[in-house]
């Protein structure tokens with residue numbers, strides 16, 4: 001008998017019980033849809049997308065156990081048993097004392113920064129996700145990114161490119177004064193930096209510095225399980241420790257967290273805040289009642305709380321995590337074989353193409369990332385998202401001059417438990433076709449844009 005260990009194929013650790021049909025479109029149809037959407041992929045109808053890699057947020061498939069739990073959802077306004085199951089599950093996984101549900105991650109961020117920050121404060125993070133940054137800035141505080149140098153070089157291979165530069169953290173606190181830093185955050189994994197993990201060693205070092213100055217540490221924990229599995233695979237001493245124990249150790253160094261349950265909660269909606277500080281928890285609950293709902297539902301239905309309670313346990317299953325990281329690795333490695341420059345190594349939830357390097361004939365002023373993203377849709381109905389100058393370019397309100405973003409990336413985010421390997425193979429075939437015709441791809445220009453978060457609604461045309 002051969003032992004199981006000799007089989008190297010990582011399979012999807014589930015079968016398909018309910019299906020949602022995909023409809024193929026022709027290139028001619030997609031050309032028309034693109035024109036109607038003014039080349040903004042956010043404006044394309046989902047039924048006109050074949051493989052939707054726009055985001056991994058709330059787009060995953062739920063398990064049979066989650067669907068079963070939904071039926072147990074108790075919709076009592078106060079004191080619902082669904083909340084108790086949710087709270088028990090969050091406490092079991094995260095280990096914090098107080099758990100406050102919110103409708104999604106950004107609501108948790110708004111409440112956290114509203115209670116902890118004031119005008120003029122400074123919040124360090126490895127890299128703020130865009131809603132996190134916006135919520136810090138909305139309070140009049142300053143969001144500072146302190147990711148390590150390795151994390152800024154797309155081609156550099158390094159196991160923990162999400163780490164924070166501890167030396168820079170210390171000098172920031174020394175320079176500005178600890179009283180101006182109400183909290184420090186670590187985004188695990190670091191989405192804006194390519195879905196890259198943070199090591200346990202780095203978490204401990206960050207905590208050590210913060211302790212000296214009495215500054216609390218909070219995690220943006222959206223992809224905490226993926227981060228823990230990277231630690232198990234890449235950090236010495238963790239190979240034989242369960243992911244659940246790694247998560248508990250990570251959390252033991254923090255004072256609380258914000259969470260988008262639309263990622264590693266394996267749910268379609270939801271989020272929460274955790275803290276060990278009772279006074280803060282009370283303030284947060286008071287604010288929650290004002291805009292989200294009573295603290296035993298926080299803007300969610302009882303059934304949503306049930307789905308999250310189950311999802312948080314399932315996400316720790318190592319068969320699932322092995323498959324999850326293998327999917328991104330499979331896609332990333334084959335894109336490299338085709339010739340694509342990508343952010344290396346592939347992250348946990350997505351692969352990021354480096355459009356600036358791929359399309360040197362398109363200047364940054366003509367948005368190479370947007371051009372590539374549009375081409376992937378036109379060629380094969382694949383929806384991705386530009387993370388470059390459309391999203392992060394800064395327009396001077398007076399001169400209208402634009403400073404481009406540091407990188408021009410296109411993110412292929414992988415919804416959880418949603419696509420099969422043949423879907424990914426199809427994406428690769430389309431990507432190869434686009435690669436072979438890359439010299440013909442034309443740049444884009446913006447013809448209309450709002451003042452804020454322009455990527456969602458801007459109109460484009462070919463330059």
Ligand code: F0G
Pocket residue numbers: 054055056057104105106107129131132187189191220222260261262270271
């Ligand atoms: N933090 C991180 C690291 C995120 O990736 C996101 C969402 C949020 C916070 C906000 O959570 O959407 O539940 O309000 N990221 C999605 C994405 C939108 O596509 O990467 P939310």
